Amino acid sequence: MPRGYAGKFLDIDLTKEKVKEITFSDEILEAYLGGRGLAAKVMWDRIGNQWSNIDGLDPENVFTAFTGPLTAIYPGARICASGKSPVSNGTVGSTASTEFAMELKTAGYDGVIVTGRASGPIYILVTDDGGEIRDASHIWGKIGEETIKILNKEVTEELTKRKPNIGLWKEPSMIYIGPAGENMVRNAAVLTKLCHGAGYGGYGAVMGSKNLKAIVAKGRGKIPKVASPSKVKELWWRAHTHMINRRGSMRRWGTGYAGWRVGAVSSSEPVRNWQEEWHDERSYAGPRFENRFWVKKKWADYNCTTNCMKLSCIKTGKWKGDITDMPDYELQAYCGTNLGIFDPEDNIHVSAVIDNLGHSGINGPNTMAFAMELYQRAILSEEDFGFKIEWGDAEAFTKLAWLIAKREKIGDILAEGTYRAAKKISEIKGVDCMPYAVHVKGIEIGAHGTRSDEDYTHDSCYASSVEGGNHTSIATDGYTDMSQSVFSDSGVYCNFCFNPTEFIFEFLQAVTGFPTTLEDWRKVNGPRIVTLQRALLLIGGPDVFWKPIVDDDNPPRFYNPLPSGPFKGRTTDRKLVYDKRAAYYETLGWDERGIPTQETLDRLDLSDLEPAMKKLRK
Amino acid sequence: MFLSEPIWIVRDYIACSGCRRCEIACSMRHEGWMWPEASRIRVFMPFPGLEVPHFCAQCEDYPCVSSCPVNALSINENTNAVIVDGEKCISCGECVKACPGKVPFLHPDNNKAVICDLCDGEPECVKVCQEAGYNALILVKENTSDQRKLFAMEPIIVAKDLAVNLFAEKGLEVV
Numbered sequence: 067m068p069r070g071y072a073g074k075f076l077d078i079d080l081t082k083e084k085v086k087e088i089t090f091s092d093e094i095l096e097a098y099l100g101g102r103g104l105a106a107k108v109m110w111d112r113i114g115n116q117w118s119n120i121d122g123l124d125p126e127n128v129f130t131a132f133t134g135p136l137t138a139i140y141p142g143a144r145i146c147a148s149g150k151s152p153v154s155n156g157t158v159g160s161t162a163s164t165e166f167a168m169e170l171k172t173a174g175y176d177g178v179i180v181t182g183r184a185s186g187p188i189y190i191l192v193t194d195d196g197g198e199i200r201d202a203s204h205i206w207g208k209i210g211e212e213t214i215k216i217l218n219k220e221v222t223e224e225l226t227k228r229k230p231n232i233g234l235w236k237e238p239s240m241i242y243i244g245p246a247g248e249n250m251v252r253n254a255a256v257l258t259k260l261c262h263g264a265g266y267g268g269y270g271a272v273m274g275s276k277n278l279k280a281i282v283a284k285g286r287g288k289i290p291k292v293a294s295p296s297k298v299k300e301l302w303w304r305a306h307t308h309m310i311n312r313r314g315s316m317r318r319w320g321t322g323y324a325g326w327r328v329g330a331v332s333s334s335e336p337v338r339n340w341q342e343e344w345h346d347e348r349s350y351a352g353p354r355f356e357n358r359f360w361v362k363k364k365w366a367d368y369n370c371t372t373n374c375m376k377l378s379c380i381k382t383g384k385w386k387g388d389i390t391d392m393p394d395y396e397l398q399a400y401c402g403t404n405l406g407i408f409d410p411e412d413n414i415h416v417s418a419v420i421d422n423l424g425h426s427g428i429n430g431p432n433t434m435a436f437a438m439e440l441y442q443r444a445i446l447s448e449e450d451f452g453f454k455i456e457w458g459d460a461e462a463f464t465k466l467a468w469l470i471a472k473r474e475k476i477g478d479i480l481a482e483g484t485y486r487a488a489k490k491i492s493e494i495k496g497v498d499c500m501p502y503a504v505h506v507k508g509i510e511i512g513a514h515g516t517r518s519d520e521d522y523t524h525d526s527c528y529a530s531s532v533e534g535g536n537h538t539s540i541a542t543d544g545y546t547d548m549s550q551s552v553f554s555d556s557g558v559y560c561n562f563c564f565n566p567t568e569f570i571f572e573f574l575q576a577v578t579g580f581p582t583t584l585e586d587w588r589k590v591n592g593p594r595i596v597t598l599q600r601a602l603l604l605i606g607g608p609d610v611f612w613k614p615i616v617d618d619d620n621p622p623r624f625y626n627p628l629p630s631g632p633f634k635g636r637t638t639d640r641k642l643v644y645d646k647r648a649a650y651y652e653t654l655g656w657d658e659r660g661i662p663t664q665e666t667l668d669r670l671d672l673s674d675l676e677p678a679m680k681k682l683r684k
Numbered sequence: 685m686f687l688s689e690p691i692w693i694v695r696d697y698i699a700c701s702g703c704r705r706c707e708i709a710c711s712m713r714h715e716g717w718m719w720p721e722a723s724r725i726r727v728f729m730p731f732p733g734l735e736v737p738h739f740c741a742q743c744e745d746y747p748c749v750s751s752c753p754v755n756a757l758s759i760n761e762n763t764n765a766v767i768v769d770g771e772k773c774i775s776c777g778e779c780v781k782a783c784p785g786k787v788p789f790l791h792p793d794n795n796k797a798v799i800c801d802l803c804d805g806e807p808e809c810v811k812v813c814q815e816a817g818y819n820a821l822i823l824v825k826e827n828t829s830d831q832r833k834l835f836a837m838e839p840i841i842v843a844k845d846l847a848v849n850l851f852a853e854k855g856l857e858v859v
Contacts, residue, residue: 138718139718165704165729168720172719172720172721211731211858214731214732215731215858215859218730218731231777231780231790232777232789232790232792232795233777233780233786233788233789233790234728234738234780234786234789234838234839236721236726236728237728237729237730259732260732260733261732285721286721286792287719287721287792288715288717288718288719288722289717289718289719289720291717295716295717299712302708306705306812306815306816307815310815310816310817361733361850361851362698362701362733362850364699364701364817364818365701365702365733366701366702366703367702367703368702368703368704369703369704369705369708370703371701371703371705371816373701373703373816377732377733377850379850379851379852379854381851381852381853381854386852386853386854387851387852387853387854388854389732389733389851389854
């Protein structure tokens, strides 16, 4: 086993109630590292030619929670959730910052693979003694904060009972789902630490489909050994020094001041389901969040000094007791401006409800805004919701969040995610709802538009991405983007723990001993992972089969001219989208419709995908 | 090294970011590698946002030292830190029971008592906390005070108070 790894993975079949330990060959780990890359490999190996027959919510799907060799050693420990996505029908490497990743590695495991479906609600407990399946019927239905409270107490007491004489047991850490995941809301998140979510991909629903409420971990072992300890110690110190000395707004405010700025200045913030991308509401500016609600201004996760998180709490009025992070920019946009909400307190309230219900803070509220626009256009009515709703009505939007989480009334259809809900509602109401669905290949788009061209997300960034609307994994040139999130989601660390890319590869070599260089990763390892993800996305099914090239496009709304703001009239340049998409395909060795060529598959050791790709090429 | 004044680590729980670099730095020095559960300082978090760095407070009457049946614990004259003699320690856990804050614990590997030794006067945890600008841990040079023992408190009790401080009424129900 190469260095940086704990050395084994738990492989748990919930149907058969079997827990075993497995390993992967050095070659596979060197090629795919961990997290997103290794998960894609595991999916293809295990589901293979059944891919198009299996729905993400079927027991045959595989859920993975993987770390990577850099996890907990490089700053910013994260966990990567994956599986066949019930929204894109491909795979997403969906990450969240959490001590759970460190606890897993110190317990001796690099990851957990979960297959099958438990006969009733369960959670998995991972300790130095292995993995075990435990009853979760008493926490099924519980919201996030209750789940954390109960499991922290229960597991700490249990471990104390097992080893009473070693002193105080520190609480465990966990990933869990809320009611949205339990009820298989397709775009539900895997949550951790109250408000941290692995949101993209719908893996909360995958956990729910397996009756898996949580995975809880507590380790007492060392962080795994590395290839060059003295070098890693030095690099670790340099990495933090670099992060600390940046002293920019990221350490001070996180992304918590962007709710005003991205709207007012870049004009790329979703407003009322992306009908606009501009606002200049100073009522929604950073200081109004910070001065009134931030109770911890430097909140970090394991081994992180970027501390972009700031803890918020509402202490007075009807929503007192709501706790969430800043909210960060994405939730300021999706649980705020995109719902027509421009008041910090309303925004914190909606965010806290979304977190507690286990919705993905981006994807769930994207669907809510979509539904609201249908109401605005009289396609949906008060009867569908059971209550009146209007833009900016935080109370009504939290009711809607509950409806979706419990799959009641219109919530049952909206629980299919924006794209599938749009299809169904179009059928039922006899009106084409697709123009209002803001997604790419089933994945609702993050809160950065392309129309003003003033943000980091341009033309084909979402259209070409193998993870659709995921704003943390955009497609650019098929070369430099390979060493960005494709790498950080596989090495598994937080990409807000900024350091120069060359430095990070030096770190990788010192940890693992792999000779992998930045150039290797950009030309071989990264493209291998992305090509595999691309193939799985194109095989797709069973309910949706994306059309190569046709579906590699922005949603219709992204081609409407911006109706307001400093860039009024601008829109996404369609020709540029198509040119850059073609260049992206070419750089990665995919044909003119974006299907990987046989030559490319052979070059990347993915030849076993050839029969499936050959069928698509016809 | 010789110190003219004894030292102590002041803790400001609300300033703790939860980065846990103190655990990393401590275990790097004492164990040679990152080992959160062998760190002499451990950050408990009974509920998200309630981070409690938990480590020896150097009580003026050192109940742990007097509780040890084999005299494995002693006090360093320069720093006032409790020093564990691993050769003598019989892993009985008496020091854990004697500590009003249940600070000592048994090492996950060799099962010997683990207690903060103040790194011979230059605590690594304080350095990394200061470097990052959190100031949750601050080194002071001052004489032993009877106030120190007040900080020997179980993390869950600290967290219950922090919860109300941070979350007001809601804090009453989260821990």
